[in-house]
Amino acid sequence: MQFHHHGYVSGDPRVLPAAGTGIDRPVELPAEVDVLVVGSGPAGMLLAAQMSHFPHLTTRVIERRSGRLTHGQADGIQPRSVETFQAFGFAEEIIAEAYNIGWMNFWGPDPDNPQDIIRTARTADYAQDIGEFPHLIVNQARVLDYFAQAAVRAPGRITPDYGWEFVDLQVTEGEHPVQVTLRRTADDAAGSDAAVTGEERVIAAKYVVGCDGARSRVRDSIGCAHVGDIAKHAWGVMDVLVNTDFPDWRIKCAINAEAGNILHIPREGGYLARMYIDLGAVPEDDNHRVRQTPLEAVVTKANEILHPYSIDVKEVGWHSVYEVGHRVTDRFDDVPVGEHRAPRVFLTGDACHTHSAKAGQGMNVSMQDGFNIGWKLGAVLSGLSDASLLSTYTAERRPVAQQLIDFDREWSSLMARKPEEIEDPTELATYYLGTAEFPSGFMTQYAPSMIVGTDEHQGLAEGFPIGKRFKSAQVVLAGDGNTLHLGHHASADGRWRIYAFADARAAGEASALTDWAQWLATSPQSPVLRHTPAGADMDAVFDVKVVYQQGFEQVELARVPGTFRPQTGPLGLTDWEKVFAALPASDIFEERGISRDGAVVVVRPDQYVAHVLPLTATDELSAFFAQHMLAQR
Amino acid sequence: MQFHHHGYVSGDPRVLPAAGTGIDRPVELPAEVDVLVVGSGPAGMLLAAQMSHFPHLTTRVIERRSGRLTHGQADGIQPRSVETFQAFGFAEEIIAEAYNIGWMNFWGPDPDNPQDIIRTARTADYAQDIGEFPHLIVNQARVLDYFAQAAVRAPGRITPDYGWEFVDLQVTEGEHPVQVTLRRTADDAAGSDAAVTGEERVIAAKYVVGCDGARSRVRDSIGCAHVGDIAKHAWGVMDVLVNTDFPDWRIKCAINAEAGNILHIPREGGYLARMYIDLGAVPEDDNHRVRQTPLEAVVTKANEILHPYSIDVKEVGWHSVYEVGHRVTDRFDDVPVGEHRAPRVFLTGDACHTHSAKAGQGMNVSMQDGFNIGWKLGAVLSGLSDASLLSTYTAERRPVAQQLIDFDREWSSLMARKPEEIEDPTELATYYLGTAEFPSGFMTQYAPSMIVGTDEHQGLAEGFPIGKRFKSAQVVLAGDGNTLHLGHHASADGRWRIYAFADARAAGEASALTDWAQWLATSPQSPVLRHTPAGADMDAVFDVKVVYQQGFEQVELARVPGTFRPQTGPLGLTDWEKVFAALPASDIFEERGISRDGAVVVVRPDQYVAHVLPLTATDELSAFFAQHMLAQR
Ligand SMILES: Cc1cc2nc3c(=O)[nH]c(=O)nc-3n(C[C@H](O)[C@H](O)[C@H](O)COP(=O)(O)OP(=O)(O)OC[C@H]3O[C@@H](n4cnc5c(N)ncnc54)[C@H](O)[C@@H]3O)c2cc1C
Ligand SMILES: Cc1cc2nc3c(=O)[nH]c(=O)nc-3n(C[C@H](O)[C@H](O)[C@H](O)COP(=O)(O)OP(=O)(O)OC[C@H]3O[C@@H](n4cnc5c(N)ncnc54)[C@H](O)[C@@H]3O)c2cc1C
Numbered sequence A, B: 001m002q003f004h005h006h007g008y009v010s011g012d013p014r015v016l017p018a019a020g021t022g023i024d025r026p027v028e029l030p031a032e033v034d035v036l037v038v039g040s041g042p043a044g045m046l047l048a049a050q051m052s053h054f055p056h057l058t059t060r061v062i063e064r065r066s067g068r069l070t071h072g073q074a075d076g077i078q079p080r081s082v083e084t085f086q087a088f089g090f091a092e093e094i095i096a097e098a099y100n101i102g103w104m105n106f107w108g109p110d111p112d113n114p115q116d117i118i119r120t121a122r123t124a125d126y127a128q129d130i131g132e133f134p135h136l137i138v139n140q141a142r143v144l145d146y147f148a149q150a151a152v153r154a155p156g157r158i159t160p161d162y163g164w165e166f167v168d169l170q171v172t173e174g175e176h177p178v179q180v181t182l183r184r185t186a187d188d189a190a191g192s193d194a195a196v197t198g199e200e201r202v203i204a205a206k207y208v209v210g211c212d213g214a215r216s217r218v219r220d221s222i223g224c225a226h227v228g229d230i231a232k233h234a235w236g237v238m239d240v241l242v243n244t245d246f247p248d249w250r251i252k253c254a255i256n257a258e259a260g261n262i263l264h265i266p267r268e269g270g271y272l273a274r275m276y277i278d279l280g281a282v283p284e285d286d287n288h289r290v291r292q293t294p295l296e297a298v299v300t301k302a303n304e305i306l307h308p309y310s311i312d313v314k315e316v317g318w319h320s321v322y323e324v325g326h327r328v329t330d331r332f333d334d335v336p337v338g339e340h341r342a343p344r345v346f347l348t349g350d351a352c353h354t355h356s357a358k359a360g361q362g363m364n365v366s367m368q369d370g371f372n373i374g375w376k377l378g379a380v381l382s383g384l385s386d387a388s389l390l391s392t393y394t395a396e397r398r399p400v401a402q403q404l405i406d407f408d409r410e411w412s413s414l415m416a417r418k419p420e421e422i423e424d425p426t427e428l429a430t431y432y433l434g435t436a437e438f439p440s441g442f443m444t445q446y447a448p449s450m451i452v453g454t455d456e457h458q459g460l461a462e463g464f465p466i467g468k469r470f471k472s473a474q475v476v477l478a479g480d481g482n483t484l485h486l487g488h489h490a491s492a493d494g495r496w497r498i499y500a501f502a503d504a505r506a507a508g509e510a511s512a513l514t515d516w517a518q519w520l521a522t523s524p525q526s527p528v529l530r531h532t533p534a535g536a537d538m539d540a541v542f543d544v545k546v547v548y549q550q551g552f553e554q555v556e557l558a559r560v561p562g563t564f565r566p567q568t569g570p571l572g573l574t575d576w577e578k579v580f581a582a583l584p585a586s587d588i589f590e591e592r593g594i595s596r597d598g599a600v601v602v603v604r605p606d607q608y609v610a611h612v613l614p615l616t617a618t619d620e621l622s623a624f625f626a627q628h629m630l631a632q633r
Helices: A042-051 A079-088 A091-097 A140-153 A217-221 A295-306 A362-381 A387-415 A427-434 A512-522 A527-531 A618-626 B042-051 B079-087 B091-097 B140-153 B217-221 B295-306 B362-381 B387-415 B427-434 B512-522 B527-531 B618-626
Strands: A032-038 A059-063 A103-109 A117-124 A164-171 A178-184 A200-210 A226-228 A232-244 A252-257 A260-266 A273-282 A311-324 A327-329 A345-347 A474-477 A483-485 A496-501 A542-548 A579-581 A599-603 A609-613 B032-038 B059-063 B103-109 B117-124 B164-171 B178-184 B200-210 B226-228 B232-244 B252-257 B260-266 B273-282 B311-324 B327-329 B345-347 B474-477 B483-485 B496-501 B542-548 B579-581 B599-603 B609-613
Touching: A032 A042, A032 A362, A042 A059, A042 A079, A042 A140, A042 A200, A042 A362, A059 A164, A079 A091, A079 A140, A079 A362, A091 A140, A091 B091, A103 A427, A117 A427, A164 A200, A164 A217, A200 A217, A200 A362, A217 A345, A232 A295, A252 A295, A260 A295, A273 A295, A295 A311, A327 A387, A345 A387, A362 A387, A387 A427, A496 A512, A512 A527, A512 A542, A527 A542, A527 A618, A599 A618, A609 A618, B032 B042, B032 B362, B042 B059, B042 B140, B042 B200, B042 B362, B059 B164, B079 B091, B079 B362, B091 B140, B103 B427, B117 B427, B164 B200, B164 B217, B200 B217, B200 B362, B217 B345, B232 B295, B252 B295, B260 B295, B273 B295, B295 B311, B327 B387, B345 B387, B362 B387, B387 B427, B496 B512, B512 B527, B512 B542, B527 B542, B527 B618, B599 B618, B609 B618
Parallel strands: A032 A059, A032 A200, A103 A252, A200 A345, A496 A542, A542 A579, B032 B059, B032 B200, B103 B252, B200 B345, B496 B542, B542 B579
Antiparallel strands: A103 A117, A164 A178, A178 A200, A226 A327, A232 A273, A232 A311, A252 A260, A260 A273, A474 A483, A474 A579, A496 A599, A599 A609, B103 B117, B164 B178, B178 B200, B226 B327, B232 B273, B232 B311, B252 B260, B260 B273, B474 B483, B474 B579, B496 B599, B599 B609
């Protein structure tokens, strides 16, 4: 964590100084905003936290509810989400309070007494091998709390505007072309008069992001088709405090009994668990009657499935019966297929893809949608990029949603099988582990585009596949000899990262690295010089770091090119945290297959690897940024 | 982290439900209190956080300042303190924002150009080997903030009463025998009228703890002698933001130049550093004139010492010139040496021991004083123990203070030597590492007493020396298969821990462990039955845990004795976190030398090992607790 950079800070360093619209942020919704986010679920709150790092913009987040979410909804956090939390500064805190999924056990009918269940397999959860981030269970409400905290600590000081419902929008002309009609639903936290409920207001936005969930009205207002299965599946879900003789109460289990199926998920705090009780496919003419299933019926069903074990329910924290189909919208923005203009309205999360809860993906994919659109809006509205950048949102995220639906359909049909359909009881376990990269959130790979390079030079850094998220590795901070994760040093502040992995020469010697650094610092073709606004710090847009092959004691800081020791901020202080050395015990060059001739690895603000190039390919580096960034000088 | 135990919690689980005096805690100081803490430094704030776990008591913390500390004072956090923070719930957070000391470098005169310094040795900091806790640097103000947060989140909801100065006290008779005179110094945060400044009030306390620093008035009021060196040593200290060509700006360094000595300490946040510039011994007739040394003189001196390097100071966060001698008070409470009654007034921290800053001990030892007295006051005031328990405070802490002074005297004279007095330049480094256990805070060993057993059975658990702090090791939580540190599972909630390390038999088989568990649950001699107040949960006073030798898959929870699966809280919910298994890769039985026949390890609320006994020594266990705890039924 870096601070004191603009002068001595006495209080909590996680609270960044307010800036721009974060200074004296108005309590009331302004008549005009840059970005209007509709909905404060996982997608909307990630956006709040991200946009708060663009404090010169006015971003408001409206939410129909009168305050924070308190109960229920999703709880499965995949490792990619924990990685994302790390970038927003709260991974450690949320890990400390979450349930860590170490194991997944499988239960099926006892062949001798088929009405009884027995444990058929124990498997280590996929997260145990996949990287440094765990697979967690924690209440969606807490995830939203942490994003809210990140949003209010960042310079824009964004807090949701509770008690406002999105009604409709029109995309017109002008600087703030999206006319949005809102309606007051309730007292908001800031204390408006209850008498105003129902009052309507129109506000004008440059961009609108619909994060308004499965029944999205933003989606309706831009005429998207929500396509997919008509057949829906119903789930009884309950967060319960019980006493029980079921020995795996604190282990995630898939239970396939004669009497039905349960997905059992221990929850944070050591007592609570969530049980998803399969209520089966919903007939077409059911007309949501399944939602009337009483809690008692769900508990009874759970006890039938658990036989010979049982639960004695002491308290029900939350419960629900919900139906969900498999659907994706045809497009994630307001530009009809075939038309070519920059979009003004976007859809994220459940608003554009819905599916079952079984694979524990909903909240996770929704957050990644928000992470994808956030920095792009920031770049366009800050004048760094042309609006055409925004078309990459649908192009990148729609395929991910389609993949998710396909995975979920397969996984939930596997899970919903009757015991007699299962030949090998370990098959489910095998499938679960075999697909680990998908449910952990690390399989997404964006195709080449204006912001993703092509793979001619992938061989220089095999371990950083272009288009996939940057998989961190350990390095040593040359200035102080401390070991840290290179990827964790970056935060979700909207900046691009350029990692220069040095060739074999030591710091200061004539080398490809030294030439590259010189070029970056002085050439008119340098993206840093070309795309950093005049007057801004040299690392305002690009965070440029170097990793040497030597141990940190061999890196003589005085000889490291000045490119990697920028003097920034109002005091012009040297930044000591741009120069890294390989860790002998776990050399990043080995771990990520980086060429000993060096390489340049470009990473997007949302942590995806954008390009891999040789140190000598300065023209290509320059051209890559020129295709999506505007010249600033 | 365990929660949801008393019903579903939607918000931050670190905020415990208010209880007792924490519900509607009065803003105004009451006329009568159980415990009055004077001073909100490290000792006082630890006490605030500790006493907040005894919410049925009224504890108030008065502080002369009008609000939180903002700048300066100590910054070195030894591993034992981080371990303590872990027990108070904020180790991870403070580690994330602190500077981690990985290395310590030594600089001395260049033999060829003695007016220049060169690096003479690099050493890994002792904390790299000593355990799972790092050696940190972080502003004392932040340590106090975290304790303040812990105090207000705990059930007693304690916050300091700012703007009250301790004037004097008298120990009289009655239920609240300590009559304390206070004076209003300033507006407090709660908004009193400035006009009242100077107003005096007398309040009556059962106990008073003087945490009022080096110029303690509580010390004066109980007539303690503060004995030690008359000669004082002066230090210039500054927290500075600079640009510099000194390559070790981000590494802790001891610099012994011809021009003088600097102890250089990088600070949290990546830019700031603290420099202690040695201003030498203060002549007896100086009369504090040294304190007038201007900042410029200190900076000039620093640049002379650093030559050929230099610092260009951009901002000074804090600076001070201070003198300190080596002193310890003759006693740490109000009972004159030779008299035998239970004390009513205690001294902690700088109020009873002062010394140089060089070894970075002041804040750390002060906190351990607070940790030692806190639970004892809680136990006595809760009726669990007789007041004679309180005499162990002076008995235990005074020898620690004496050790500290001796160590500090040696260390600071080593550090203050002139270069020509130094034969082997690595000698300082060798001393520093050789003494690691002391400065890391792990050397303290309390002598046998009513709360520390004798060592007849130490051989059953060599790795848990009686009288030393419980050195944690990893285990597996049998309920969910997650690996964790056994010691970190305990929090600073005022309870005793009894760890039953099982003999080799599996759970449920006839064994010494099974017999012991049965005895603990049913025998009239059982400390749990005897010393737990009627109506309280069975784990209210003793937190009893078991560690099996088998892997967690072999621990059948249904067969584990009920002693280790208590049903507690208003819902009578099973606690799943009392049963542990050995971790195959790092077996606690091996790591801590625990007998395969099992052992009982008793740990005090302040984390010190109180006793090691065989599973069969039930009489001894019973007798141990009976010597300092009262029968409750
Ligand atoms: C009742 C329920 C139970 C669920 N259970 C599970 C589960 O057990 N497991 C699982 O994996 N997933 C579950 N989900 C799905 C999971 O919560 C979603 O995938 C995830 O929350 C999607 O995030 P989001 O940000 O896209 O939308 P949401 O979290 O749905 O957030 C949408 C937000 O927009 C607000 N909003 C909606 N319309 C408007 C409007 N017109 N104006 C203003 N605000 C509006 C809503 O109040 C809400 O706060 C559940 C969802 C629901 C609703
Ligand atoms: C100016 C200064 C600089 C220091 N610099 C260093 C350093 O660089 N390195 C280092 O290791 N140690 C340093 N120390 C020492 C270190 O801070 C102490 O060892 C440590 O703070 C001791 O903790 P404590 O809780 O015993 O007392 P303190 O932290 O001194 O706290 C005492 C508290 O009591 C309050 N108080 C005092 N008298 C009264 C009264 N009559 N009524 C009410 N409240 C009262 C004070 O305002 C203060 O908040 C410094 C101390 C001071 C004062």
